[in-house]
Amino acid sequence: MNQSADQNFHSSLEQLYALIDRELDPGEHALVAGHLQACARCRSLYESLVRFDSACKRIPLETLSPDFTRSVMASLGIVPKNPLIFRLLEHVAYLFGMLIVLAFMTAAFVLTGVIKTEDVAANNGPAGKVLDTIGTGLGTASGVLGGWLTGFFPSGFNHGAISISAAVVVVVLGLALVDKRVTGRVSQKFR
């Protein structure tokens, strides 16, 4: 049967896909290609399949976390894991980044009038009360920590410096906790 000459015997979809994939043997290839030249219906379907096929090939690939390759190589013992100091520095840099973002956000709220500086000074309004609560909490935590630490230092030691250090430690620990929660969630969502 000469399929190319007989338009009643249309090419099957499997034949058309095999033609697109170049998986037909030469004889069948010639037969189907000949039929396409003669049959407008099959040619139109073939062209539609080609378009769909090329769209399928353009689907973007999935990405992995940026340190994936390093992690594989480290698991194999080919490259060392990132030294502890670099991992710590990475977190410290992240914390500073967060502080800068917080500062910009606060400035934006103050400039747009969402937070009124006089309210904050007088502990009035929602923003003033929230900041007052945070300040009281931080002050209490650093006071307790500072008080506990002063017991380990001689009486002539600068206790004010210990309290300030304790306050800094509390702030950094607080940010580190936020960092852990936020980066965990963000990286899960956007990786």
Added chain:
Amino acid sequence: MESDPDKEIIESIRRGHLRGFGALVDRHKERAMTLALRVVGEREDAEEVVQDAFLRAFRNLEQFRGESRFSTWFYRILYNACMARVTRRPKHGETVNCGDEAIDMIESDEPSVQHTLENEEEQAVLAEEITRLPETFRTALTLFYVQELSYDDMASILQMPLGTVKTNLSRGRLLLRKRVLERLKEEVDAA
């Protein structure tokens, strides 16, 4: 078999340049992740499976004799790892009875439906619909379009007869095309 683009790197690893394995990971990780995510379904699991597959590939590199491409050999390891992960999970009653749907479409296929599938929204529909296909079709389509494997290589990775691979691929394409065109048509009608 076409020449293997990974051959040089593998020879260099065998000569002791172990860091070259990082280049193999970089070259294949995104395609591997795409396949793993399509089979396993969850990002965290998929990343773990890809990492395990790379570790296994490195440790068994001596067994790779170059009779196939490295990618074919590696994807077989990856696919087995994915299936091991999937079969450990409880089944959620995935619908695999799609033969009829595909056959119906052959009858009602309308070559006149034209979509270029070039804009981002249409591409997103396509990517989403692939993830909704039954696992057999999803895997076949991913190996074919993302990994760009031949029918023979797919049969080798999936450890299936060539005919079954062709059928799965063909039915998967038909079903995907039908669902995508229906979705796009619905969206056009709704607009």
